[in-house]
Amino acid sequence: MKKSIMLVAVSALLFASVTSSCKEKNPYPGYEKNQNGLYYKFYTQNEGALPQLGDLLEVLFSCTVNDTTVVIPTTPNIFKLESPMFAGDIFEAMSMMHKGDSASFIVNIDSTFRTFFGRPSLPEEFNSTDVMRFEMRLDDCYPESEYVQRMALKVKEMNEERANNLKANYPEETAQAAEALSDYLAKNKVVAEPFASGLIYVVTEPGNGEKPTAGQMVQMHYTGKLLDGTVFDSSVERGQPFSFPLGVGRVIPGWDEGVQLMSKGEKGVLYIPYYLAYGENGAGADIPPFANLVFEVELIDFE
Numbered sequence: 001m002k003k004s005i006m007l008v009a010v011s012a013l014l015f016a017s018v019t020s021s022c023k024e025k026n027p028y029p030g031y032e033k034n035q036n037g038l039y040y041k042f043y044t045q046n047e048g049a050l051p052q053l054g055d056l057l058e059v060l061f062s063c064t065v066n067d068t069t070v071v072i073p074t075t076p077n078i079f080k081l082e083s084p085m086f087a088g089d090i091f092e093a094m095s096m097m098h099k100g101d102s103a104s105f106i107v108n109i110d111s112t113f114r115t116f117f118g119r120p121s122l123p124e125e126f127n128s129t130d131v132m133r134f135e136m137r138l139d140d141c142y143p144e145s146e147y148v149q150r151m152a153l154k155v156k157e158m159n160e161e162r163a164n165n166l167k168a169n170y171p172e173e174t175a176q177a178a179e180a181l182s183d184y185l186a187k188n189k190v191v192a193e194p195f196a197s198g199l200i201y202v203v204t205e206p207g208n209g210e211k212p213t214a215g216q217m218v219q220m221h222y223t224g225k226l227l228d229g230t231v232f233d234s235s236v237e238r239g240q241p242f243s244f245p246l247g248v249g250r251v252i253p254g255w256d257e258g259v260q261l262m263s264k265g266e267k268g269v270l271y272i273p274y275y276l277a278y279g280e281n282g283a284g285a286d287i288p289p290f291a292n293l294v295f296e297v298e299l300i301d302f303e
Helices: 002-024 090-095 109-115 144-169 171-187 253-259
Strands: 039-044 056-065 069-080 102-107 132-142 200-205 217-226 231-234 242-245 267-272 293-302
Touching: 056 144, 090 102, 090 132, 102 109, 132 144, 144 171, 144 253, 253 267, 253 293
Parallel strands: none
Antiparallel strands: 039 102, 056 069, 056 132, 102 132, 200 267, 217 231, 217 242, 217 293, 267 293
16 A cells, blocks of 8 residues: 555656646747747737648748847748748748738747758857747738739739829829820820720720730730820830730839730720829939820730
């Protein structure tokens, strides 16, 4: 009986010792540790589906070492969620977050520099005992197939905001530019109705009816003019068509909107208000600030 009591007492002491030891091993108060050694702390935690491998994640984050050295500035980033490169890495951290979550993660500094940052070794100013911490907010996540459409929508919203800001901040200049375009259209008997954005497009030679969509590469010929007829650029004169991805902000807003109205082989004229062109800055010596532009365009092909 005494031996039995002794064994129970010893077992209890061992259990208490192990339990106390486990609690003392967490060096980061307020953080929890998952099975792969990733320390995490959520500030905001929502419900719903977690991102899946291959999804695109819009993440706002910063990374510090020992809470002082900024390794990556706080800027928006888009990541494709990949399989972890090592147990408890930053991709595993992202996979734990719902849309709208904000959290802090502590990861292995050696492995993170080698894999996530692509460095062959730890920089001399750091050592393996330093604490690498990511502060993260997941603003959005979605399948890669939705990327182009979402980017096109964001570009459209940014263009609308830019136009409103120009009118609010430069009332005199924008009024003069609007009057100049109105006079030009009347003088040249352009009677086509503007679209909601203010863009005007007139077809001069129909195409085959097949139109490009946002994200496709388009091939164009164009001649760009100021309202006084001055030609400032022409792919026709160079004999070299111009190619760009449509609808994602690689060209002026008037082009992103206007080219989507065209069909393959079509020719036409884009009348682009200053706020859908180069705005208050102009472009180099050839295009002054608040310049309305006229483009003779041809959609050669797209894919």
